[in-house]
Every structure is written in structure tokens, then in C-alpha cells.
Amino acid sequence: MSSLLLLLFSFLSVASSTRSSELEILLTLANTLHSSALPNPFSTWDPSSHHCDFNGVSCNPSSSVTQIDLSGLSLSGTLNFTSLCSLPSLETLALGFNSLSGSIPADLDRCSKLQYLDLGNNGFSGSFPDIPSLGELRYLYVNKSGLTGGFPWSSLLNMKKLVVLSVGDNGFDESLFPEEVLEFMDLNWLYLSNCRIQGMIPPGIGKLSKLINLELSMNNITGEIPKEIGNLVNLWQLELYKNGLTGKFPTGMRNLTKLENFDASLNYLEGDLSELKYLTNLVSLQLYMNDFSGEIPAEFGSFQKLVNLSLYTNRLTGPLPEMLGSWAEFDFVDVSENFLTGTIPAYMCKRGKMTKLLVLQNKLSGEIPVTYSNCTTLTRFRVSNNSLSGVVPPGIWGLPNVNIIDLETNQLEGGVTSDIQNAKSLDQLFIANNKFSGELPVEISKAKSLVAIDVSNNGFSGMLPQSIGELKQLSSLHLENNIFSGSIPESLGSCDSVSDVNMANNSLSGEMPPSLGSLPVLNSLNLSNNRLSGPIPSALSSLSLSLLDLSNNRLSGQIPVSLSIQAYNGSFSGNPRLCSYTISSFQRCSSQPGMSKDAHKLIVCFVLLAMLLCICIGLYVCLNKRERNRERSLKENSWDMKSFRALSFTLDEILDSIKPENLIGSGGSGNVYRVVLDNGKELAVKHIRNAADCDGLKKTQSTTPILGTRGKRSREFDSEIETLSSIRHVNVVKLYCSITSDNSSLLVYEYMPNGSLWDKLHSSRKMELDWETRYEVAVEVAKGLEYLHHGCERPVLHRDVKSSNILLDEHFKPRIADFGLAKILQDSSGKDSTHIIAGTHGYIAPEYGYTNKVTEKGDVYSYGVILMELVTGKRAIEAEFGESKDIVSWVLSMLETREKILSLVDSRIPEAYKEDAVKVLRVAILCTATLPNLRPTMRCVVQMLEDVVPCKLLRIVIEKEGDGKTEAGN
Template sequence: MSSTTASLLHFLSLLSLLSLFSPSYSTTDLQLLLNLKTSLQTPTTTNLFTSWQPTNSLCNFTGVTCNPNNQTTQLDLSNQQLTGSIPFDSICQLKSLEKLSLGHNSLHGPVTEDLKNCVKLNYLDLGNNFFSGPFPDISPLNRLTYLYLNSSGLSGTFPWDSLRNMTGLVVLSLGNNQFDKTLFPEVVVELVQLNWLYLSNCSIEGRIPKGIGNLTELVNLELSVNYISGEIPAEITKLKKLWQLELYRNSLTGKFPVGFGNLSNLEKFDGSKNFLVGDLSELRTLNKLVSLQLYNNGFSGEVPAEFGEFEKLVNLSLYQNQLTGVLPWTLGSKSDFNFIDASENLLTGGIPPEMCKQGKMTELLLLQNNLTGDVPMSYANCLSLTRFRVSNNSLSGVVPSGIWGLPNVGLIDLAMNQFEGPITSDIGNAKSLSQLLVFNNRLSGELPLEISKATALIAIDLSNNQFSGEIPSTVGELKLLNRLYLQENMFSGPIPETIANCVAFNDINMAHNSLTGEIPASIGSLPVLNSFNLSGNLLSGQIPVTFSSLKLSLLDLSNNQLTGPIPQFLSPEAYNGSFAGNSGLCSQNVKFFRRCSSDSGRSQGLWLIILGVAVVAILLLLSVSCVLYLKKGSGKGEDRSLKEDSWDLKSFHVLSFTEDEILDSIKQENLIGKGGSGNVYKVVLANGVELAVKHIWNSDSDGRKKTRSTTPMLTKRAGKSKEFDAEVETLSSIRHVNVVKLYCSITSEDSSLLVYEYMPNGSLWDRLHTCGKMALDWETRYEIAVGAAKGLEYLHHGCERPVIHRDVKSSNILLDELLKPRIADFGLAKIVNRNKSKDSSHVIAGTHGYIAPEYGYTYKVNEKSDVYSFGVVLVELVTGKRPIEPEYGDNKDIVNWVSTKLNSKESVLSIVDSTIPEVQREEAIKVLRIAILCTSRLPSTRPTMRRVVQMLEEAEPCKFIGIIISKVGGSKKEEVEDSDGDHA
């Protein structure tokens, strides 16, 4: 052997020896993980990938686990706010990978067939993401024991047969995906090792197979929100380890099978919204129950007395059944009882007195039964209560005074009973009370002054009682009060002037009392008053001329002692019968009333004189202003310095115009719109560019507008706030193609001008609903929907601080020359403050028909409230109908109307706008489905705007052929939180 050969062999031996002490992980694994990093994005606030550097050992990468041979065995990137698509072809080249966990992120795109190459996987979690398309056949993954695909955005036909060889599966979680309808897959009941089976809301139909009894290891079985029919099989009683059973919202029939009570470990059971019948006797031995929900079925018989002995029961929902007899008197006394809703049954007897014994009860809902007796005194000390509803029973006695002052209660509903006695001064402690409903009782006494301290009140209904005395002037301190119903009582004295301080008033009814004095003229200043009824009182004096500013759908002043002329602006056609029974009224043009004499018209003439004087004064002021304005040609220097001192221009883009060009264009002939905060003008610059200028009036400290003016058609006012500047500067940073561009602000001490780009095609409302509406084809409607959604998505998710629009509607979606949408009028002071909760904002905003339901009783809105309003806009686009139409019925809107049309494919297709061609109607229904998700009653079940955009993009016309019309519902976990249904 030559010396050269010997040296080479020695060198190779040395390399082999060194390899025994060197890291053995593959550079391929390192490169694959670094490639994965480039496919994903994380928020700047996370540091997930900080450790993912080429110079680091991959075993030190966050979320990566290695085996003793330094090979990647686990990749756990769940709950990391990740976005992007997953390169499954690369991941499955990690040859030792046993666990892949990517759940609870915002990942999108398809799940490709490359996944089947991850053959060593025993744990796979892709759940709670936004993937699209079908799930591939993964038959080779026969080592899987945990498979989580729930809420992952999947659709199409699920490959059930690929589970056949996965005999070791312990967890199978496929719920909340829009799979094609399929019969209950028999392969599932062959997986006898299953411990956790979650198949809710994934389009399963047919019967629950008898083979379900084979799954004796099951702890959790969830089959809710499907199309399952037939009876609950007797074999289910073999599942002795069951801890949770969810059968909610199916079409199950029949009684509980004999032996159902053998499920002795059952803690959570929900069989609500089915067609189950019979009594509840099989449940009397389930003494470990924590939550029992059986509402909206056909159960009859009595509530088992044993329920009163259950030591863990905290949640009981039995409403909308045919239950009779009394509730167990000891119900809730031995547990940390939290919630009961047994409304809409035939229950008798009294209210169990000890349900709040542990001081943890939040909601007591027993409305619409045949209950008798009084309200137990124990509930006056139940400080945890947030809802107290016992209306429409036969309850009687005096309401315990502490009930009125519960500090956390948001709704007190005692209506339609036989209660007596007063509302006590304790109500001043009810700081969270938003609705007080006690109509149709025998309550009496004066309304306490302390009611003004219940500052969260939105609705008060005291109608049809025996209240007396004067209406307290302190009512004017309830700034959020929207509805006040005092009719059919014995109130006397004057209507308090302070009522005009309640600027949110929409509906006032004081009919059939003994009110005296004149109608306060200040009521004419209520900006959103819609219905006003003072009929059947003893009111005198004249009808205030200030009513000319009101836009009322109902006005009833009949049967009083009013005198003088009926103002001409109150059209008798609009208010038919509103003035009858006032013999002192007269009119020059209303039939059935005597003609006004010169004396009776004297007051109206006095008003005309005052008006004439005011006009002369205004003309004099305008003349002086015009002189000053015309002087700028000869005294430019002096006048320009005055203008610079008075106006402050802040630009947010490069401007092609001057301040003077804008100021000079604010005149009557350029007026194109009016709003509650000011006027909108169209400005055409010398270079032909068109702008829209919104003129916003400020107010002084007492709310009255001043009249000092130095510029024609432009009144300056005092009190410009620093907050205005701060908010405009924040809004001015918005740069998005689907949000109207704000070029600049021009402000004085008294008013502000906001200069926007001009939208030549008006609003979406104009295009859909006005008399001169122009047809929009489906492709254009779809593009408008996507564009508007992207604008809102940017406001919610793309700004440094989320912007809550609070008035999303079709009239605030403007269209440019190419019919591309722009979100407009997202206004000021609507940005979530860093120093306050980001969950909600206490506001008075919105438009009837678009307002989310939670606003009606909490006045708390957040981004999900915008999502609801946008859902209404989507329904408009699909149906071509307005949010409020007479055909929907009383107190119903387009969302309620659509919900009645979802029974069949034919009825759904019938609500699509007739101008949309038949071949495109199924594409329109894809968008309607998204709209239904957006208008979910529970805010928590509505998608984010980011998700809405993704769903709309997936519903692009012609992208898919056909559509499956399926029930729409959020995950059962979220819906169970609203277990009191409509009673909340």
C-alpha cells in the first residue's frame, strides 16, 4: 500500500470518527424550515421567527422539536396569528415529522394532496383557519391518532374512506366546515378508539347509526347543526363515559330512549331545536349535569323534582316546550346556579326562591308561563343579575324594592302581570339598566326623581299602569333614552322642558294621561324623533312652530285642548286624525276645521313679522359681507391676512388648489347635499378637477349656533376642538383605494371644511333604490361588494388604531366614474382609543334597518356592529330591496324577512333581484350566505371583515359551478353562549 493511499484511508477514518460527535440533523430540514418561514407572515408584535436564523440550530427554532438524532419531529405553530399559504410539499419532506400543529391562525389557500406524504404523522391540526376547497385523500396517514380540521374553511366532499385504516384515531374533529351533504358515515362508528368526535355543522344527514354504541371510549360526541333525523338510537346508552353530548339543531324526533339515564357521567347535554317529545323523567338520575339545554322542542310533563338536588347544575334552558307543573322549589339551591330560561311553557306555581343562593346567578328568564305568587325577596340581593324577565305571567304583589336597584341588571321585564306598588328610589343604583319594561300591571305612585341616575337607560315602558304625579324633570338627564312609553296612566302636570335634552329620543308616547300646560317648543329640536303621541290629555296652547324641523312618521295630538292655527307644514294627509278633538284649533286649508279668524291668525302673523325681520337682518349681514368680499380686489394684502388669521389649512396630499378656491366655491349653486352635521358642495377647480367639500358646523358650549359672518355663504363659529384636529390627522393617514380620499381640512374657530375626492356616480343607494335608479348587473354588484368590504377591512385591520365606521349603509358607499366603491362618511371620533377598551364604544349612531341588534339594548358597538351593517348592504345588493319595506311587516326589517325565506332552495332563489339573470342567481346566493353570516344575532358569531373579504373572493362569479344551499350557523360552542335565544 502506497503512502498516499494510506493517508487517504486515514483521512476517511478520521472523518467517520468525527461524524460520531457532530450534529446529525439534515441541512435539508434546516432549508425546508427556512423556506416555510418565507411563506408565512406574522404580526410585527410577535417574535415567533426571531430564532429561525440560518446560524442557529433548527432544534432551537421556536415551535420546533427534535428527536435524539436532531431530526425534526414536531412543528407546532398554532395560535401565532400566522397568515399565508402552507407549502405542504415542503413540509412533508421533513421525514421524521410526527406532529404538525398549525391551528388557530389565519392561513388560507388549498390543502394539497402533498399532505399524504407526511406518512409518520400521528398528530395533525389544521383547524380554525381559512383554507379553501376540498380536503385530500390522506389514506397513507394510518398512524394518525389526532386529526383536527374543525372550522378550517374546507368544502366539497370529505374523503371519509381515507379514515378506514386510521384505527388508532382518538380525536376526530371535522366540525364547522361546509362539506357536501352525506349520510352519517359508517366508517366513523368503526373507529372504536375514539375519545372525541366533533362533527357539528358539516352537512351530515340521515339517522345516527346504531353502531354509535361501539364507541364506548367516547367522552365527547358533538353532532349539532346538521340534517340528522329519526330517533336517538337506544345504543347511545352504552356510552357510559360521555361527558358532553351535543345534538343541537337537527331534526331528531321521538322520546329519550329507555336507559338514557345510564349516562351517569354526562355533564353537558344540548338537544335543543329538534322535534323531541315526551317527558324528562329519563334525565332525573343525571346528577352530574352542569348544563342542560333542551329548548325549542315538544317536551311535556313536569320538570323532575330531582333537578333541585343537582349539585353541579348551573345552566338550565327549557324554553319553548309544553312543560307543565311547578319548577322544583329547591332548584339552584345546591349549586353555583348561573342561568335559567324556562320561558314559553305552561308552568304554574311560583318562582323558586333560592336560585341565587350562591350569589352567582346572571339571568332569570321565566316569561310567558302561568306562574303565580310574588317575586321572592331573595332576588333583591342578587347583585350578579344582568337579566330579570318574568313578563306575561300571573305574578302579583309588591316588587321588592331592591329589584329596581340591582347594579348589574341590564333588563328588567315585569310586563303583563298583576304587580302593585311603586318604582322605588332604589332605581338610582341601577347603573347598568338599559331597558325597564313594566307595562300592563297595577303599579302606582310617582316616578322617583332618582331615575335620572340610571344613566344607561335606553327604553322605558310604564304604559297601562296607575302611575300618577308629574313626570320628573330629571328624565332629561337620561342622555341615551331612545323610547319613552307612559301612555294609559294618571300622570299630571306639564311635560318637562328638559325632555329635549334626551337627544336620542326616537319614540315618545304620553297618550291618555292628565297632562296639562303647553307642549314644550324645545321638543322640535330633537334630531331623530320619529313618533310622538300626546293624545287624550289636557294640553293647551298652540302647536309649536318648531315642529317644522321634525320628520315624524306618527304625530298624534288629538283629544286635547289645543288652540290656534294648525301650522301649514303639518300636512293633514301625513297626519290624518292627528288634530281631532281639539275644538280650539283652526286652519285655512285643512278640512273639518273652522277657518282661522284674524285673531286666531294673529300669532301666526306675529311669527311672519319676526321671520321678516330676521330675513332683513340676514340680508344686511350678507350685504356687509359682500362688500368685504368684493374689496379683496383692491385691498388684497389686508384681506388676505385676515383670511389667513381666520382659516387654517392642513393638507394630507399634494394639492392642486388653494384655500381661496375652496372658500369661494362654498355657495348655494354648488350645494349637492345636506346632512345632520352640515352641507356638501361640489367644487370644480380651474383645471377641471372635481372635489366634494363637506362643511361641518361646530357649536358653542350651550349648543346654540352663532351667526357672525365675514364670508358669503359661509358662517364661522366658535369652539373648534383639539379633538377634531387629532381625529382628522388620524383619518387623513388612511390610504386605501376603497376609502374616499381626504385631501385636506380647512378650519376656523366656528366651522370646518373637509375636502374629498368627488364621486360622480353618487351612492350605491341611489343606484339601487331611487326613482331614477340605474340597473347594476351582477358582476358590478359583486365588485362593489368586494371593494366596499376591502375598504372596511382596512379601517378595522389596516390602521394603527381600528376605525369603527358606525354608520355603514348603501348611501355611504359612493361610486366613482368606473362604479368602483369608496367608503364615505366614516366620520370623526370613531377611532378606538388606545387608552380605552377596544371592545366597544358607547355611541349614538347608525341608521334604522342597518343597526346591529345589540345596539338596541346596550349602545355598545364594535367592529362586529359594522360587520352586521355591511351584511345588510350585501342583502340589498342581492335582493335589490330596501332595508325597511312595508312588505316585511310591523317592526321587521330585511334581515327578518330573509330569515323566513330559507326553508328551501326555491324560496331562497325567489328573493334574488328579478333583474339578475337566472343563470347568475346561484352566484348571488353565495353572497347572500355571507350576508347571513354577517347579520348573525350574536356579535361573536359574525366573521371579521378580513374573513368577509376572503369569503367574497372565494364566491367570485364563475369561479365555481353551482352552490349548495345549506343551513348557516356558527360553531355550537359560540351559540351555546346565547342559550337564552330571543329572550336576551
């Protein structure tokens, strides 16, 4: 009896010791990890409580931990797998969708009883360890977890019970399709997307007959889809998009009758779609940007689950199935950029859920079905570049959720109805190149979200709505080539966001409203070929216009002297009653009545001399005041120096070097000085000017103050500099310190002896940059921008990416400069930075013309322009591109034949490298897509450039006849 009691006591002691040990392991885990979630997920992890009652913890009947599920709880920190694997009964460890970091050590292999392991969607680093002891594992999720290096595929061979293998979205080393995967006969979920797999899909894939999900997207997989894919009869989802697949759909794909989601977009697939007509359970079918031809199977019209169909940019012909989308709650159709004929199916919104109707650039005919008048869920209605006719159903104009109505280049008639007042979400109205007539309804001013209006090349008549000034977000207004009459509305001057106005070739009369001169961002104004009379408002002199055309009107009086410049040559022709003192092709302005010519000349000379004297006196006083202020600041030691790195220089060394002989550059954010320290080291110092500084007398548009008029540093400046100082990347210029006072601010950077990329490519001192150097610059700059966008705690937007902001060190290694300064200059000027578009003409993304939203995709566009400069050797803006054209539009216009594409490559690049240059140009085209959503992230750009694999040349711009508004799935 005593021995039995002793045995029982020993058992209870061991059990108690085990529970105590497991409690200690869990409490250690809780102390190691941190959570930003509310309530705190560890609030129930009380040492006085039983550990099996902890949130996310489950135990077996013996109170031993079997499951830890802390997924999606905003956890951060590193894991101690040695401790966790000491839990003797642990079968489930779920930590996905957190922000865990550090490496995954080989100790993970000690968790030999694990059946379920989820470490996906975290921020680990390093490679994934060998785990041959995890033979019981059935579910392995390490997707999107920050892993790199080679993946230990062979160590998985012991996991014969594996059901789910999800390792995609990691930066693994390039490898062929892992044949080891083909040994997992119980596998039903295989996720290998975006993990740098190359080569072909092996025929052995057909052995995995239990698969319900197969995802291989965003890799470098080439060759044909193997016919053995037809053996996977249980597939529910098949994702193959963005690879290099070729050939036709194999015979046997018709067997995949359980398939609901199929995406093979962005490949080189060809042939017809007939093999898919048997897949009656399809819910989503996306095959855009391939080379498919033939007709869309009529059977698609009877697919009763189909809600998404995206086939744009192929060579499909024939009609769309009449009953397409009429069975389920159809979401969107995009069959743009094909050769489709027939009519638009009438019943795709039958269930009232459709959001996007995109059929632009085909050969469709007939009328727009009236059924879409009641489709209130539509957000995008794009039918441009077809042969549609008839009257637009009135309800189309007033769809309450529609963002864009694009009817351009058809044969549509009638007019815009008053229903447009109900289009509260409408921001883009494109109806140019049709047969519309009548007046623009005054109710158009009630569509207050409008950003862009283009009704050009129609038969509109009557007066323009006088209330057009109510469209406060309007950026682009194109009314040219109509029959509008009456005066230009004075209220147009209230559209503070408008940058582009074209009313040419109408019958407008009356005087030009002076309010046009108050439009703060107006960049292009074309009022030519009208009947405007009276003087040119002097207020126009305050604008900075890239295009001004007032030709062929009835204007009279003097051409303002500030507009009498070479840039506006031809802008005033065809106005015989205009005169000028400076333009020889116009009659000279007569003197005032009663005044002799000599007296008039004398007065003019006297005024000019007086003005010159005032300017000289002002400059003299200002320069002396500035020098006195500078000396006084130095003597009073009023500088505040904040260092961000170890410094080898003193404040006095910097201040003593800010003098004219050390000036090496001047730009939008101030002067730049070269400083040589006593130890021989070189620095670059940027002097950012104060608003109260007398430099303001120069009236240069590039000078923007960072300090208030009272000389106080802005909080925005300090905050932004703090962010910039934290940036550490080999391809970003080092910021050593900031030096500020009440009157100035200095930023001290590392010095780049080889100047800017712009200088090396385009200046009179340009040198021959070989292709290897250009390619290296392209990759390294992309890595720098990738770091700014993805590697910082929060994204840092550059806002002014251009070749002159890419500096080169002594080895021609690039550094990105002036990142964030555009935002500093805006914020500190006291204006809302979201309403001021920073950047340089030729590099600015097109969406900035109609939206104030600044995103990373703007930097991507600007980077694409730099790639085009590197490949072509051309500047962003060249006269040879044509009026109002930049390098992007020039490149796109040349993508007609292979010969023209090769001719784009800089002649200084040897023939042997031209194919590589074209590959980089393809990346540039992707980066400069018109729509931001179509541009890749900088992380993707780096991968495309490093892979040196031919990227798919966008047929969106090769064969199209449209105008750059192609939707491409959005």
C-alpha cells in the same frame, strides 16, 4: 482498532450532519414565519445555540427533533411541509391558533412518523390532501382552518390508532356522514360540527364506545337520533344543535350517565324529557327551540352539578322543579316561551353566582321570591308575560349588575323604590301593564345607564322627577296611561339621546317646555290626552318627527306653520283654543289688536315678498359664485386624483361631464352623474358636497359635508376612501378613483345600467323580476356583505344597507354601493360617529334606538329587510302596515298560519316557487331578530341561502303573544 475508530468517526460525522441539517430546517422555518406576539417566540432561535434549546422544540436523546409546538403564537406566513417532513424523528407538529395561510400540499404525507398534528384555527385555503402514509397519527386537528373541497375520508382508514379527529368548522363539500369514521375504535374525540354533513346519523355510531366527546352541530343532519347512541356510555359531551333532527329522544339515552354537556337546540325534536331524568351529572342542558312537550322532570331539581338550563321556545307544561339550581353555582335558566305554571323556584341563586333569570311568556303565578333581592350577580331579570302578583322585593330594583329588569304584563303591585339608585348598570326598565302605583322616585335619575324606560299602563301618579334630565343615555321614555300630574320636566330637554317620548293619557298640566325642541334625535313625541296649556313651542319646528300627537289638551295660540302639514293631521285635534292660518279645521288666527284686517294682510304680503326677493338674490349670487369657483378650480388645476385601478380616462373627461344634463340621481351623500367616455365606456361619478358650498342654501337634510368649513379634506375621508379602494369583490361596486379639491370631492365608480333593486321592485318603472333573479340577487348581495364583514383585514360596516343601494348590471347581477359612505359623512362632519346612527327608516336595526354601538349585526338586520322586500314585493314602509309599523313587524304579525305565511309571498312569484320563497323569508326572519345576538353572521346567511334547505321557522314569533322582547338565551 483503526477500523473501529473509523466507524466511530463516520457515526459522529453523520450525527453532526443530521444536527446541522435539522438546525437549518428550523432556522428556515423561523425565517418563513412572522409573529406579532411579544416577546418574539423566535428570540431563542439563535444559530449559535443548540436547536434542542429553541422555544417550542423538543428532541430525543439523540438530539433529533421530535416535537415542534408553536401553537397560539400569532404566527403568519406559509409552511414548507417538504422541509418540515425532512425532520426524521418528528412526531408532534402543533401550529394551531395562528394565522397561517396558503395551501396544505400533498408533501404532508411524507411526515410518516407524526403522531400529533394540529393545523386548526388558521387561514389555509384549498382542500386537505390525502395522507395515507400517516398511519401512526393519533391526534388530527384541522378544525376551523379555512379548508374547502372534499375531505379525503378514505385516506384516514390507515390510522387505526386515531384518538382525536377534529375537522369541523370548514367549508367542505356537502357529504353524508363519513362511514369511515366508524372504523376508529379507539376514537374518544370526534368534532364534525359545521362542515356541511347531510343525511342521518348512522346506527354504527354506537360502535365508538370510547367516545367522550361527539359534536355534530350546525350541519344538515336529518332523521331521528339513533337508539345506538345509548351505547356511548362514556360520553361527556354531546352537541347536536342546529340541525334538522326529528322525533323523540330514543330509549337508551338514559344510559349516558357520564354526560355533562348536552345541546340539541334548534332542531325539530318532540316528545317529553323523561329519558333525561337519569342523567344526574348534567352541568349544561340546552334544548331550546324544539317542539318538546310535557313536564320538566322533577329530578332536574336534584341535579347537583347543573348550572345552565335553556329550554325556551318549546311547549313544556307544569311547574319548574322547586329546588332547581340550588345545589351548584347555578349560572342561568331560560325557560321562556313555554306553558309553564306554578311559581318561580326560590333558590337558583343560593350559591350567589346566577347571572340570568329568564322565564318570560309562560303562565307562572305567585310572588317574585325575595331571595333574588340579594342575587347581586344577576345581569338579566326577565319575568314578563306571566301572571305574577304581589309586591316586587325592593332589592330587585337596586341589583348592581343587572342590565335589564323586565316585569311587563303581570299583576304586580306596589311601586318602584328608591333602591333603584343602586342599579348602576341598568339600561332597560320594562314594567308596563301591571298594577304599580305611587310616584316614580327621584332616585331613578341616579341609574345613569338607563337607555329605555317603559312604565306605561299602570297607576303611577304624582309629579315626574324634575331631575330626569340627568339620564344622558336615555333613548326611549314611555309613561303613557298612568295618572302622572304636574308639569313636564324642563330638564327632559337635556336628554340628548332620547328619540321616543310617550306621555299620553295622564294628567300632566302646565306649558310644554321649549327645551323639547332642542332634542337632536327626537323622532316620536306623544303628549295627547293630558291637560297641557299654553302655546305650542315654536322650537318644535326644528324637529324631524315621524310621530307628533298633542291632541286632546288645553293648548292655545297659533299652530306653527312648519307643523301645519299633512303628516301631522289629527295631531292637534281636541284643542279648541288653537288657531291656524293654513289648517281649515281650526279657527283662523285673529289679527293683532289695533290693526285692521287689510293692514294685517298687507304686512303679511309685504313680508312674504321681501323674503322671496332675498331668497332669489341669494340663490342668484350663490349659483354664480359656485360656477365661478368651479371654473376657477378647473383652470387652476387644483384637483388631486388618486387612482385605485387601471384607468382608461382622464381627469378632464370626468370634470367636463359634471353638468346638470348628466345628473341621474341625488341622495344623502350627494349627486350622481352618468359619464360617457370617449371610448364609449360608462361611469358613475358621485359628487360629495362641501359644507361651504352654496348648495347649503337648499337646506336639505340629506346633504352632509365631507369637508371642513375651511375647505380642507378631513383625514377621516382620506383614510376611509383608502379602505374602500382596497375592496375587491364581484358583488361590490368598483371604485376607480377619487378626485378631490378644496371645494369638492368626486368618487368615480363603475356604471350600473339597470339601476337599483328598489327601482325594479317598487318604482313606477318596476319590471317583473322572476324568482330565479330575485334569489340570485339575495345570494350575491349576501356574499358581498359577507366579504365586507369577514373577508377584509378588518370588518367594513356598510351602515346603510337598503334596496336602493343595491345596483344591477346589464345582466341583473347585483353590486353593493355606498358602503362606508355613511361613516365618511359622519366622521367628516366633526361629530362622534358612534353617537350618530346612519341608515334609512325601515332598515335601521331596533337596537339603534337605545344604544350607540354600531356592529355588523346592524347590516344583517338591514339585509333581512331586503330579503323581505324580495319575497313580498313590498317596500320597507307601506301605509297598509299600519301606523308606526314597518315590513318586519308586518311579516311577524302574519306568521299565525301556513295560509297567512304563503299569502306574504309576492303574487307575481309563480306558485311553483312559493315554497322556496318561504324558505328565504325564514332566513329574513332570523336576520331581523330583535336582539342582535340572535341574528346570524353574513357567513351563516350565505350558507343558509345556498343550502336551500328549510330553515327552522322561529316559533319565537309564531305562537308568542309578547311584544318582541323575547330573550332567546341572552
